[in-house]
Amino acid sequence: MTAANNEHRIAGPRLIAIVGPFQSGKTSLLEGILARGGGLARQGAVRDGTTVGDSSQEARSHAMSVEPNVASIDYMGDRLTFFDCPGSIEFIHDMRPALPVCDAAIVVCEADPRKIPALQVILRELEELGLPRILFLNKIDQAGGSLRETLEMLQPASRTPLLLRQIPVWENGVATGFVDLALERAFLYRESAPSEVIEMPAGVMQEEKHARYSMLEKLADYDDALMEQLLSDLDPPKDLVFDDLARELREGQVVPVLIGSATEGHGVTRLLKAVRHEAPGIGHTRLRLGVDDSGPALAQVIRTVHTAHGGKLSLSRVLRGAFGDGVTVINSRGIEERIGGLARLTGSSSAKIGRAEEGDTVAFARLENLATGDRFAEGKTAPAPADLPPAPPPTQAFAIKVKDRKDEVRLAAALAKLCEEDPALSFVQDAEMSEMKLLGQGEMHLRVTQERLSDRFGVTIHTHKPTVAYRETIRDKVTVRGRHKKQSGGHGQFGDVVVEVGPRARGEGFAFDETVHGGSVPRQYFSSVEAGARDATARGPLGFPVVDIAVTLTDGSYHTVDSSDMAFRAAARIALDEAMAKARPVLLEPILSVTIYVPSDALARASALVSARRGQILGFEGREGWKGWEALRALIPEAEIGDLIIELRSATSGVGAFETKFDHLAELTGKTADHVVEQRRAANANG
Incomplete structure (x- = not known):
C-alpha cells in the first residue's frame, strides 16, 4: 500500500458480516481474525469447543452455529467489528437484520460443488442489498484441482464477476503460501503467525503475470485510464490499482477473491488488510440506506439478546453521531427510553463502555421497547423506521x-x-x-x-405433530323432524321442527332459510332454530366441525305455554344431529397450495417428494431472477406437509424452500379417512 493510497483510505469503525454456507469455516475465520488482530492470545478450534464464537451450549452440543456471534478488534488503529452469521439454512435468517447496516461482507466458501446452491442463496441476498463483498476461498490446504477451475465453478453463484486477488504457491501438492497479485509479492504461510514475505518463486512467475493481467483487465472494464495503460503495455502504478480495487468493491462491480485456511490462520492477515484498506465505511453505508449525514445521533438494532443477569441487550450499529450512557432516546414508534448502559460484546462476554461513537457496533442495555430492526435516535423526534424484509414464513x-x-x-x-x-x-x-x-x-x-x-x-x-384441522360435510339432502319435550313441574319445554338439510358447494359455508307456512313455528323462534343448527355443526357424526351445508326450516309445532327460544334451539340441534348422520357424512381435509424452490438438478427429486405425499403437481417454471433454479407449483394435503422441509433439504444440499397457503378442502375417503376418524373418536372419548 503506497503512501498516496493511505491518504484516501477510509478510517473509523467498520462492521463486517461473515457469511457463507454451512460448515464453510466462518467460526474458524472469526477465531483467526481475533488471533491475528490481537483479540486473542491463542486461536481456538471448533473441534475442541474452544472458540469465542459458538460458545452457547446448543452450538457446542450440535457442533454448528445456531446464532450470530459478534467480536471486535482494534487493528492498525481502526476498530473492526465482525458479525459472524450461521450458515445453516435454518438459521440464516439471523443475518438479515444486520446485513443492511454492515459496511461489507466476507463470504466464506470452499471448492465444493455441493455447496454452490447455498453460496448462490447467500450471494443473492448481498447483491440485492448492494452490500460490498469479498470472497474468502477457505480450506485452500485441502483444495484439489486448479484455482482457475474452482473460480469457474463458483462464478455461476455470483451475478457479479469474481476477481482473483491471490494465487497459491504449491509445493508437493500442498499450498505453502500465496502471491498477492495487487502487491506483486509472494508470502510463505507460517504456523500461528502472519505470513512471511519471500522472493517470488520461479515456478509461479509466469502464472502470476497471467493472473495479474487478468485481474487488471477486469478492473479496467470500469476504469478507462487503467484500460488505456494496459493497451499501451504500461504497468499501472500500485496506488491506482488499489484505488480501483476499493472503488469497484464499494460500487459492487467486482467481488475480490482471497484464499487461505481459517483453521490454520493462513491468509487472515492479508484479508484483514484488504478489509481495512478497501472496505467502505459508515458514510457509504448511510448513503446506501438513504440516511442523512447530519441530524441527531441515530442507531439501528441488529440483534436482541436476553441475558441471565444483565437483562435485555439491543446490539445496535450507530449510523450517525454518538450516544452516551444514560441518554434518553426515542424509537420509530415515538416511545422514549433511557439508555441503561453500553457494552462491547465479544462472543458471550461483554465489557462496559461509556460512549458509542459513530460507526460503532455496541450493546445498549435496558431499552425494553426496542425490537430487532428498530431505529432509535437522540432527541424528541422519532426517526423514520428501517426498511427491512419481513420474517421468513415458517416451514x-x-x-x-x-x-x-x-x-x-x-x-x-x-x-x-x-x-x-x-x-x-x-x-x-x-x-x-x-x-x-x-x-x-x-x-x-x-x-x-x-x-x-x-x-x-x-x-x-x-x-x-400438530393436529390437522379436518372438517366434514354431507353428500345427500334429507328431511328430519327434531322434537325437544320436557316436563318437570310448572312450565315445561317444547320445541318441534322439521328441517331440510343438504350439501352446498365447497367453500360456500353455512346457510339458513325458512319456508314455514301457517305459523306452525312462530317467527320469533326462527333465530333460535338457526342458532341450534349452528350449534350442531360444531361436531358432526365423524367428530369434526361441519361445513358447507344448507338448513331450511320447513315445518314444526309449538306450545303456547311451554315453547321457548331454548326449547327450539335444542330441537334444532336434535334434528341436525340426526340429519347429518343420515346424509352420508364425508371427511374433508385441508389442501395447501405449495410453491417449492429448488436448484434445477433437484427438480426430479422434489417432484417425487410431492407425489409421495399425495400431492398434485400443477407445473413448474424457472424461478424468476434465479439462474439454475426452478419453482414447482403443487397442491399437497396439510397432513403431508409436516416434515416435508426435512426431506426437501436433504434432496437439495440444504437449500430447498417452500411457501404454502390454504387452497381448499377436499374429500378424504378410504383407509386414511377411517384412521383419522378413529383417532378423533378416541381423542373425544378420552376427554
Whole structure:
C-alpha cells in the first residue's frame, strides 16, 4: 500500500458480516481474525469447543452455529467489528437484520460443488442489498484441482464477476503460501503467525503475470485510464490499482477473491488488510440506506439478546453521531427510553463502555421497547423506521406441552423472549385444537428452541405433530323432524321442527332459510332454530366441525305455554344431529397450495417428494431472477406437509424452500379417512 493510497483510505469503525454456507469455516475465520488482530492470545478450534464464537451450549452440543456471534478488534488503529452469521439454512435468517447496516461482507466458501446452491442463496441476498463483498476461498490446504477451475465453478453463484486477488504457491501438492497479485509479492504461510514475505518463486512467475493481467483487465472494464495503460503495455502504478480495487468493491462491480485456511490462520492477515484498506465505511453505508449525514445521533438494532443477569441487550450499529450512557432516546414508534448502559460484546462476554461513537457496533442495555430492526435516535423526534424484509414464513411446526403444568406461565414468558431474539420463531395458541404450536424454519431450529427453553429458562416441553384441522360435510339432502319435550313441574319445554338439510358447494359455508307456512313455528323462534343448527355443526357424526351445508326450516309445532327460544334451539340441534348422520357424512381435509424452490438438478427429486405425499403437481417454471433454479407449483394435503422441509433439504444440499397457503378442502375417503376418524373418536372419548 503506497503512501498516496493511505491518504484516501477510509478510517473509523467498520462492521463486517461473515457469511457463507454451512460448515464453510466462518467460526474458524472469526477465531483467526481475533488471533491475528490481537483479540486473542491463542486461536481456538471448533473441534475442541474452544472458540469465542459458538460458545452457547446448543452450538457446542450440535457442533454448528445456531446464532450470530459478534467480536471486535482494534487493528492498525481502526476498530473492526465482525458479525459472524450461521450458515445453516435454518438459521440464516439471523443475518438479515444486520446485513443492511454492515459496511461489507466476507463470504466464506470452499471448492465444493455441493455447496454452490447455498453460496448462490447467500450471494443473492448481498447483491440485492448492494452490500460490498469479498470472497474468502477457505480450506485452500485441502483444495484439489486448479484455482482457475474452482473460480469457474463458483462464478455461476455470483451475478457479479469474481476477481482473483491471490494465487497459491504449491509445493508437493500442498499450498505453502500465496502471491498477492495487487502487491506483486509472494508470502510463505507460517504456523500461528502472519505470513512471511519471500522472493517470488520461479515456478509461479509466469502464472502470476497471467493472473495479474487478468485481474487488471477486469478492473479496467470500469476504469478507462487503467484500460488505456494496459493497451499501451504500461504497468499501472500500485496506488491506482488499489484505488480501483476499493472503488469497484464499494460500487459492487467486482467481488475480490482471497484464499487461505481459517483453521490454520493462513491468509487472515492479508484479508484483514484488504478489509481495512478497501472496505467502505459508515458514510457509504448511510448513503446506501438513504440516511442523512447530519441530524441527531441515530442507531439501528441488529440483534436482541436476553441475558441471565444483565437483562435485555439491543446490539445496535450507530449510523450517525454518538450516544452516551444514560441518554434518553426515542424509537420509530415515538416511545422514549433511557439508555441503561453500553457494552462491547465479544462472543458471550461483554465489557462496559461509556460512549458509542459513530460507526460503532455496541450493546445498549435496558431499552425494553426496542425490537430487532428498530431505529432509535437522540432527541424528541422519532426517526423514520428501517426498511427491512419481513420474517421468513415458517416451514415446520411442533405442537408443544409443558411437562409440568405449573410451568405454563413461565413457558409463555420464555417463548416471548425467544421470539423477540429470533423474529423467525413464533408461537400460536390454537383454541380449536386446544394446543400451542411453535413455528420455525425447520426441525433443528425448533429443537434448538426446545433446548434453550430447558437450558436457559428451566422449562421442559414435550412435542408432537400438530393436529390437522379436518372438517366434514354431507353428500345427500334429507328431511328430519327434531322434537325437544320436557316436563318437570310448572312450565315445561317444547320445541318441534322439521328441517331440510343438504350439501352446498365447497367453500360456500353455512346457510339458513325458512319456508314455514301457517305459523306452525312462530317467527320469533326462527333465530333460535338457526342458532341450534349452528350449534350442531360444531361436531358432526365423524367428530369434526361441519361445513358447507344448507338448513331450511320447513315445518314444526309449538306450545303456547311451554315453547321457548331454548326449547327450539335444542330441537334444532336434535334434528341436525340426526340429519347429518343420515346424509352420508364425508371427511374433508385441508389442501395447501405449495410453491417449492429448488436448484434445477433437484427438480426430479422434489417432484417425487410431492407425489409421495399425495400431492398434485400443477407445473413448474424457472424461478424468476434465479439462474439454475426452478419453482414447482403443487397442491399437497396439510397432513403431508409436516416434515416435508426435512426431506426437501436433504434432496437439495440444504437449500430447498417452500411457501404454502390454504387452497381448499377436499374429500378424504378410504383407509386414511377411517384412521383419522378413529383417532378423533378416541381423542373425544378420552376427554
